[in-house]
Amino acid sequence: MKKTRAFDPAESRPTVGGRIFTGLIYFLLYLPIFVLIAFSFNASKSRSVWTGFTFKWYGELFRDSGIMSSFYLTLILSLAAAAVATVLGTFAAVGFYGMKRRWRAAFLEVNNIPLMNADIVTGVSLCLMFVAGRAILGYELGFGTLLIAHLTFDIPYVILSVMPKLYQLDRNLVDAAQDLGCTWLQAFFKVVLPEISPGIVNGAIIAFTMSVDDFVISYFTAGSKIMTLSMRIYSMTRKRVPPTINAVSTILFVSVLLLLVIINVRETRQEAAKKRRQLN
């Protein structure tokens, strides 16, 4: 006993049974993924019999122009969507913040629609919109429509991660800046923006990953000429599956793992810095 303190069940550690249960779930969660990774190195096309180690599927993957073009498309699309969504979303959040409560609540409700709706509903509704627009404006469904669709579901995530930072903002800081001679635009860039930047960065990361991960909405809005990586994977699983798909999984898994570790380290550092600041 370190200190006399009320017994707190929240601080009591899980039981052995609880830990076994947790372990089992994690095992089941990761088993399929690890099987895929293991079979990406399998010499034969079999998905259940191990016949020897090879890297050849990775070689084939990089020579597969279809997969590679989908990969570049996804990368460019997600980066563009995340960048534009971050700017538009941040401005929108700041704008919402400056509104009367009633209006703000109403607009945030609309902002939530793409998040709450099933992806397929968002997908088909945008599909109808783009097809109707095509009849009037005469464009082709493709990168442009895909980008608009991605922005439509990315911006709400940015707004949701920036809004809380704005609520935490001390309004006096803005007033102080203006009293000291800042125009309100300067105050915005020198005071508000730095304060809400963690929310903006988080929003950008979420938007990027949502774009990379999306399948359903892209599927309905991309038209017939181009395919994102998700769409490519889908079309691959519809046919006799080539083992290159296992190699794709492995690469994606490793990149997501790295990304998560980087984000985590960043957060831990930020928290440590915050603690230090509080101590000083």
Next chain:
Amino acid sequence: MKTRAFAYPYLAWMTLFVIAPIILVVVYAFSAAGGGFTFSNFSGIAAYSAVFLRSFALAGIATAACLLLGYPLAYVLSKEKPRLQRVLVMLIMLPMWMNFLLRTYALMTILENTGLLNKFLALLGLPQLNIINTPGAVVIGMVYNYLPFMVLPIYSVIVKLDRSLIEAAQDLGASPDRCFTRVVFPLSLPGILSGITMVFVPAVSTFVISQLLGGGKSMMLGDLIEMEFLGTSYNPHLGSAIALVMMIVVVICMRLMNKFGSGEEQAVIL
């Protein structure tokens, strides 16, 4: 500071790409292929009532299973040391960030008739299981894909619980079980509700899981909508009607549930 105007571009965007498309769905649902107002799309839906029932039943079972597995998991996680908690939560999020088509495909390779599960059973001398292409496989696929969506909101509510309330319950003589049923569980309801929404909505509208794991035999609403918009039986009017009805039923379900839950729902993302 007049910052209201900053939101105007996005307000225009929302009008054009959120509200207008939904209005378009409604217009399509109530109009015939040649134009003109009609209810015939909705009477056309009646033929697919079995698909509606199957979708809601499978999604319901999967959501219940996610809750039964996810709640204890979230609870156990919240009791681990903070450092370990961090890693474990990250490990829950990791599969979620990996493409869900690949996850479903991974599950497919295991459940297949000649897959690893049956290989393993044969090794033990046990009878073979025929799981793939059954509704059961679809439910397994949903649970596998959407379990993290249940665990994370529940977990984030439980870790933020006010510890002093638990202490108070104990000071007043509540046993650990009673403390859980009367304090911890009711306070974690907002997390449960948002978990249910986050699992049920994608599950009821999926078409990938039912196509990959159900083998096209257990057709779901998602398959139906996909068929009407991009597939063989092109009819966006019927497709819009189905999507509209599905959307409305889901919204009603969620509203009812939130009434029962009474608590204010928290938007928990990631």
